[in-house]
Amino acid sequence: MKKQPFRVEGLGDIERNRPIMFTFNGKTYTGFKGDTLASALLANGVILVGRSFKYHRPRGIFGVGVDDPNALVQIGVHGRSTPNERATTTEIFEGLIAKSVNVWPSLRYDILAINNSFSSMFPAGFYYKTFMWPASFWPIYEYFIRKAAGLGTVPKFEDPDTYEKKYVHYDLLIVGGGIAGLVAAHVSAKAGNRVILADERANLGGSKFNSEVTINNKPVKKWVSDIESELESIGDCMVLKRTTAVIHSDHNFVVLREKIIKPNNHSSHTMISQRLWKVRAKSVIYATGALERPMVFQNNDLPGVMLGSAVTDLIHRYGVCPGKNVAIAGNNASIYTLAEDLKACGANIVALSDSRKKSDNNENLAFDSEFPVFMGQAPICAFGKKKIRSVSFGPVNIDTAISQNKDDKKIDCDLLCLSGGYDPNLNLIAQAGGSVSFDTEVSSFNCQSIPKDIFLIGAAAGNFDLQDTISKSLNIVKKIIKQNGTSVFPDIVYQTKGSKSLNAVSPVWYVQSKKSNNKQFVDLHNDVTVSDIDLSVREGYKSIEHFKRYTTSGMGPDQGKIANVNALGILSKKIDINPQSIGTTRFRPPYTPITFGALAGRDLGDLAEPIRITALNVWHQESKAVFENVGQWKRPWYYPKNEETMEAAVNRECKAVRKSVGIFDASTLGKIELVGPDAGELLNRIYINRFDDLKVGSCRYGIICGDDGMVIDDGVTSRLEDKRWLMTTTTGNASKVFHWIDEWLQCEWPELDVFLTSVSSHWSTITIAGSNARNVLLELAGDVDVSNSSFPHHTWKIIKIFGVVARVFRVSFTGELSYEINIPSRYAHSLWESIISIGERYDITPFGTESLHTLRAEKGYIVVGHETDGSVTPDDIGFGWMMRKRKDFIGHRSLSRESIIGEKRPQLVGLLPETYIPEGAQVLSDEISGSDKQSIGHVTSSYNSPSLGIPIALGLIQGGRSLIGSNIRIIGPSNSMSVNAKIVSHCFYDPNGDRLNV
Amino acid sequence: MLNIPCPWCGLRSEVEFSSGGESEVIRPLDPLKKSDHEWSDYLFNRTNKKGWHVERWYHIHGCRKWFHIERNTITHEIRSSWPITEKHPEGNLSVSYSDREQ
Structure with missing residues (x-):
C-alpha cells in the first residue's frame, strides 16, 4: 500500500x-x-x-x-x-x-x-x-455556450438503484447534530417528545467532533457516541445521519434528503440509494452552526488556499494535515486554536496574520517566538501556478487591506489557512420566512425575526460560546416541551471544558491595489471577482437583488453559503452605504442540490401516473386494439385487422357503423347520479337549458357553462325516477364537473336538497350503433318493446338482460340509430361477448375512439376541448337557441354582455377543403388580398370522411354562419401549406336526422 | 405546504385540498339585474389582501366538504376555520352564503 x-x-x-x-x-x-x-x-x-x-x-x-x-x-x-x-x-x-x-x-x-x-x-x-445581436445567430451562440457551460455530464443510462420517499410527523425536528443540537435532542427525547434529529455528516458532533473539548468530564467524542446510542434506544426518537435539510416549506414542512452510500459500481444489486423525508414537525430547531467566511485577496482561489475550519476538521476527523509549511491568516481568535492543532500535527507554521490590532487575550504573544506573527495585517496576494508557493501580507486600514506593491514580502508556504469570521448558517430559516440582515456586532448576517414554532440555537443563532449555547438551548427546549404538553423537564447538566469562545471579529473585505490585475475572488463557485462588483456598480446595478443577478454572486450551487457576506461588505464599501441598509438577497431552496431521482422516488414508469382501464380492457387487449390515452384512461383507438393501417381500420369501422352495426366501449363517460326533490332545479341552474320538465324515461342533451359564459362541458342527462337523475359528462371532465356541481351545491345553493354520487365506474357502457342496432337489441330485450314508437330517440328503458338490470339509453353520437347499454361493471365483459356473438350475423364491428370522432364530425357534433377552448360560448357552436331566456343559470348574465354578442364572434361551420388539412390550421378570407391577410379563424377538427369519401373539417370562423357558401384559404401550421376550401353547414351527413329516428 | 384545519377532519396536509379562492366573493342573488360593471366585478375582481384573508377550501381528497379559513397571506398562519354556510365564529365577517344580499 x-x-x-x-x-x-x-x-x-x-x-x-x-x-x-x-x-x-x-x-x-x-x-x-x-x-x-x-x-x-x-x-x-x-x-x-x-x-x-x-x-x-x-x-x-x-x-x-x-x-x-x-x-x-x-x-x-x-x-x-x-x-x-x-x-x-x-x-x-x-x-x-x-x-x-x-x-x-x-x-x-x-x-x-x-x-x-x-x-x-x-x-x-x-x-x-x-450574444444579443444579431438575434438570428442565437441558435449558433447557444450551441457553443451550452458546450462550454455547465458542469457534470447527465448520465445516459437508467439508474439501477431506487429512491424512496417517506412522510413522517414529529413533535420536534432538530437540524444539525453538533453539541447544541444533541443537547436539545437529548433533553426533549428524555422528556417524552417525539424527536427527529438530522445531520448531514457521517458523524454527529459538528465542529467540536473529536476536539479537545470535554463534556461532563468525557472527551467530546465519547460523550457524542454515548448520547447517540442513548437517543437510538428511545423508541420515539430517530437519528438520521448523512441527512441534509434542503427545503423548509410552510407550517414546518421540512424536506430532508438522506444519502445512503452508493454500492460498488459493478454491484448488480438494486438498492435504495437515497431517501427523501417529508417531515411535518410541531416545532423545528435549527442548530445548523456557522460557515467560515473566506478572505478576499489576490489569487485567493489558488489550490492550497483553504478555510481554517476545513483544516481543523481534516485534522480532527480524518487525521489529514494538507500542508507542511503553513501560513495562517484571519481576523478572529479561531486562528490561534488552529495554530495549536497544526503544531500538534507537526506542521511548520511559517507565518500568521491577524487583521486586528490586538487579539482578545494576547494569544499572539504565545506564538511570537515560534514564527512571525503580523498583527493588523492581512494577506495581499497568493503566488503560484497550479498550487500556492508563497503569500504576501500587508497592513489593514479599517476594513480593507492595503497593497504595498513593491514592498510586499513573500513568504513561502504550501498551505494558507483563512478565517474571515463566521457566518451563522441561516439558509433554511430564511426559507422559512425568518428575516435575515447584517449585524455589525458579529460582522455577519443574523436572524432578526423568527417565524412561529421555529427556533435557532448555537452558532446559527450567533452564539459562539459553548457553555452559553447549551444553557440557551435548554431554555428553548423547555419552552417547546411545555408547548407540547409535557411539564416535567429532565434535570440534566452538561458541563463543558476546554472550548474557546469566539469574540471580536474584524472584517477585511478586500485588498485595495491600484496596480495589480490579479483576481480577487468573492464567489469561487461562479468566478465572481471584486472587479465584477466594480463593474456592476459602474453600470448602476447597486440594489442587492440587481447586483446578485448581474454578477451571479451567490447564485447556483453556492446559494449564499460562502459568497454573500463578503459580496455585501465589498458592495457596501464601493457604494459607501452601510451593509445593514443594503439588505440581503433571498435564500432559496434547495439548501444543497437534490438529485432528480430522490424527487421522483418510486413514481416512475408504470407508477408515474395511475392508469385507468375499463371492465372490457381484457377483451380489447385480446382483440389487439391500439390504445389511446384519454386523461388517465386507456381507450381503444382502433382495432386493426390483418396488419391494417390506422386509416384502413378507421375506414372499415366507420363504414360498418353506417352500413350495419358497430359496438363501442363508452364506459369512460362520466356518470353522476343526482337524487333529491331539488335535483331538477339544480340541473336547471347547471345547464344552460331547462331540465325539470323532462319526463321520467326521457333523456336530454345539455351544455354546461362557467359563470363567465364559456362552455365547459356537455352531455346527456336522463330522468330515472321522479327524484333520481343520471347525468353524463365527457370522459376528461368527469371529476371536474362532479366537483363543479358539488361546489355550487355546497357554497351557493345549500338550500337545494340534492345528493350527488359519482357512478362512473359502477356502470359500464356498451354502445351499439348502426341501422342493425335494434335487431341486436331485440335479442337481448326479451318482452320489452324496443320498437321506434315505444322506444324513440332520447328515451331510455330498463331491460333485464340475462336477469341483470341494464339501463338502455337511446342516444347517439354517431348519427345512427344507437343504444347505450349501461350495466353494472362486473357483467360488462360477458354482455359484450354475448353482443358480439349475437351480432355476428350482422357482421358487428368493434370500433374505437378515432372512428367515433370521425362519425361525429360527419354529423357536425362538437367535442368539448376540440370545438371549444374556454373562450367559446354556446351560441358560437350553434346552441344559442338552447339557452333559457328569463331564468338564471350559471353563465347566463355573462352571455348578455355586449362583448359576447355580435356578428364577429367565432362561429362553428363546416369546411370542405381540397385535401386533408391538419387541425389548428389557420383560415384566411379569400376576399382580402396582399399582405394584409389576417386569420379569421382556425380548424378545430379534420378528417377524411369514410362515408362521403372526401376530406371534411370543422372550424371556428368569425361570423362564419353568414359566410356559408364562400371560399376561403387554409394555411399552416407550416407556411408551405395552402389549401382552398369552401364554408358549409357543420352537418355533413344526414342533416335531417332521418337515420336517428328510424 | 400548508397544514389545513378541516372543520370535520382536523389538521390535514394541503395535498388533500383544493383552493377556492377568496370567500368574500358573493354571487349576486339576481345576476340579470346587475350592470355589466357589477357583474364583472363579481366575476373577475379580487381584493388580493396582504395580511388576514378569508378564503374557502375544498377537502377534495377527504370529506369533500367546503369550508372557510382565515389565513395570513404573509406568514401563512391559519387562525380559524368554519363550515361554509356558517358565519365566522366571531361573527364579524360577511363571507358565507347566509350573509349574502337578500
Whole structure:
C-alpha cells in the first residue's frame, strides 16, 4: 500500500485497518474507511481537483462540507453516474470512480483555461451584452455556450438503484447534530417528545467532533457516541445521519434528503440509494452552526488556499494535515486554536496574520517566538501556478487591506489557512420566512425575526460560546416541551471544558491595489471577482437583488453559503452605504442540490401516473386494439385487422357503423347520479337549458357553462325516477364537473336538497350503433318493446338482460340509430361477448375512439376541448337557441354582455377543403388580398370522411354562419401549406336526422 | 405546504385540498339585474389582501366538504376555520352564503 504523505499518525476518527481503493481522474489511490473523497485525496497530496466555472482556473479543495465551491466531481459510471457531487461530502467506498467536472481534455491541461487569459473579455454581464445581436445567430451562440457551460455530464443510462420517499410527523425536528443540537435532542427525547434529529455528516458532533473539548468530564467524542446510542434506544426518537435539510416549506414542512452510500459500481444489486423525508414537525430547531467566511485577496482561489475550519476538521476527523509549511491568516481568535492543532500535527507554521490590532487575550504573544506573527495585517496576494508557493501580507486600514506593491514580502508556504469570521448558517430559516440582515456586532448576517414554532440555537443563532449555547438551548427546549404538553423537564447538566469562545471579529473585505490585475475572488463557485462588483456598480446595478443577478454572486450551487457576506461588505464599501441598509438577497431552496431521482422516488414508469382501464380492457387487449390515452384512461383507438393501417381500420369501422352495426366501449363517460326533490332545479341552474320538465324515461342533451359564459362541458342527462337523475359528462371532465356541481351545491345553493354520487365506474357502457342496432337489441330485450314508437330517440328503458338490470339509453353520437347499454361493471365483459356473438350475423364491428370522432364530425357534433377552448360560448357552436331566456343559470348574465354578442364572434361551420388539412390550421378570407391577410379563424377538427369519401373539417370562423357558401384559404401550421376550401353547414351527413329516428 | 384545519377532519396536509379562492366573493342573488360593471366585478375582481384573508377550501381528497379559513397571506398562519354556510365564529365577517344580499 502506498504511503499517504499527508496523513498524520494517531489523529482522526478513521479506520486505519480498513484501506479502501478508489480512482480519481483515472488514477488509483488508497484511503481509509471513514474518509471522504476530499480527505482521502488530500491525504494523498492531491491538491488540484477541479477547474473553475468560467475561467477554468485550477482549483483545490477549499472547504470541507457543503460550502466547498471547487471539488465538484462526477461519481460512478453508467446508470450510477452522478454529476456535480461534492468531493467533500462523498464518502469513499471500495471501487469508487470519480472524476473532475468542467475540464477538457484533462484536469491538468484544460483548453478553456484560455478564458482566464482573456478574462477582460468575460466580465459580469458578458452573455447579456455579447450574444444579443444579431438575434438570428442565437441558435449558433447557444450551441457553443451550452458546450462550454455547465458542469457534470447527465448520465445516459437508467439508474439501477431506487429512491424512496417517506412522510413522517414529529413533535420536534432538530437540524444539525453538533453539541447544541444533541443537547436539545437529548433533553426533549428524555422528556417524552417525539424527536427527529438530522445531520448531514457521517458523524454527529459538528465542529467540536473529536476536539479537545470535554463534556461532563468525557472527551467530546465519547460523550457524542454515548448520547447517540442513548437517543437510538428511545423508541420515539430517530437519528438520521448523512441527512441534509434542503427545503423548509410552510407550517414546518421540512424536506430532508438522506444519502445512503452508493454500492460498488459493478454491484448488480438494486438498492435504495437515497431517501427523501417529508417531515411535518410541531416545532423545528435549527442548530445548523456557522460557515467560515473566506478572505478576499489576490489569487485567493489558488489550490492550497483553504478555510481554517476545513483544516481543523481534516485534522480532527480524518487525521489529514494538507500542508507542511503553513501560513495562517484571519481576523478572529479561531486562528490561534488552529495554530495549536497544526503544531500538534507537526506542521511548520511559517507565518500568521491577524487583521486586528490586538487579539482578545494576547494569544499572539504565545506564538511570537515560534514564527512571525503580523498583527493588523492581512494577506495581499497568493503566488503560484497550479498550487500556492508563497503569500504576501500587508497592513489593514479599517476594513480593507492595503497593497504595498513593491514592498510586499513573500513568504513561502504550501498551505494558507483563512478565517474571515463566521457566518451563522441561516439558509433554511430564511426559507422559512425568518428575516435575515447584517449585524455589525458579529460582522455577519443574523436572524432578526423568527417565524412561529421555529427556533435557532448555537452558532446559527450567533452564539459562539459553548457553555452559553447549551444553557440557551435548554431554555428553548423547555419552552417547546411545555408547548407540547409535557411539564416535567429532565434535570440534566452538561458541563463543558476546554472550548474557546469566539469574540471580536474584524472584517477585511478586500485588498485595495491600484496596480495589480490579479483576481480577487468573492464567489469561487461562479468566478465572481471584486472587479465584477466594480463593474456592476459602474453600470448602476447597486440594489442587492440587481447586483446578485448581474454578477451571479451567490447564485447556483453556492446559494449564499460562502459568497454573500463578503459580496455585501465589498458592495457596501464601493457604494459607501452601510451593509445593514443594503439588505440581503433571498435564500432559496434547495439548501444543497437534490438529485432528480430522490424527487421522483418510486413514481416512475408504470407508477408515474395511475392508469385507468375499463371492465372490457381484457377483451380489447385480446382483440389487439391500439390504445389511446384519454386523461388517465386507456381507450381503444382502433382495432386493426390483418396488419391494417390506422386509416384502413378507421375506414372499415366507420363504414360498418353506417352500413350495419358497430359496438363501442363508452364506459369512460362520466356518470353522476343526482337524487333529491331539488335535483331538477339544480340541473336547471347547471345547464344552460331547462331540465325539470323532462319526463321520467326521457333523456336530454345539455351544455354546461362557467359563470363567465364559456362552455365547459356537455352531455346527456336522463330522468330515472321522479327524484333520481343520471347525468353524463365527457370522459376528461368527469371529476371536474362532479366537483363543479358539488361546489355550487355546497357554497351557493345549500338550500337545494340534492345528493350527488359519482357512478362512473359502477356502470359500464356498451354502445351499439348502426341501422342493425335494434335487431341486436331485440335479442337481448326479451318482452320489452324496443320498437321506434315505444322506444324513440332520447328515451331510455330498463331491460333485464340475462336477469341483470341494464339501463338502455337511446342516444347517439354517431348519427345512427344507437343504444347505450349501461350495466353494472362486473357483467360488462360477458354482455359484450354475448353482443358480439349475437351480432355476428350482422357482421358487428368493434370500433374505437378515432372512428367515433370521425362519425361525429360527419354529423357536425362538437367535442368539448376540440370545438371549444374556454373562450367559446354556446351560441358560437350553434346552441344559442338552447339557452333559457328569463331564468338564471350559471353563465347566463355573462352571455348578455355586449362583448359576447355580435356578428364577429367565432362561429362553428363546416369546411370542405381540397385535401386533408391538419387541425389548428389557420383560415384566411379569400376576399382580402396582399399582405394584409389576417386569420379569421382556425380548424378545430379534420378528417377524411369514410362515408362521403372526401376530406371534411370543422372550424371556428368569425361570423362564419353568414359566410356559408364562400371560399376561403387554409394555411399552416407550416407556411408551405395552402389549401382552398369552401364554408358549409357543420352537418355533413344526414342533416335531417332521418337515420336517428328510424 | 400548508397544514389545513378541516372543520370535520382536523389538521390535514394541503395535498388533500383544493383552493377556492377568496370567500368574500358573493354571487349576486339576481345576476340579470346587475350592470355589466357589477357583474364583472363579481366575476373577475379580487381584493388580493396582504395580511388576514378569508378564503374557502375544498377537502377534495377527504370529506369533500367546503369550508372557510382565515389565513395570513404573509406568514401563512391559519387562525380559524368554519363550515361554509356558517358565519365566522366571531361573527364579524360577511363571507358565507347566509350573509349574502337578500
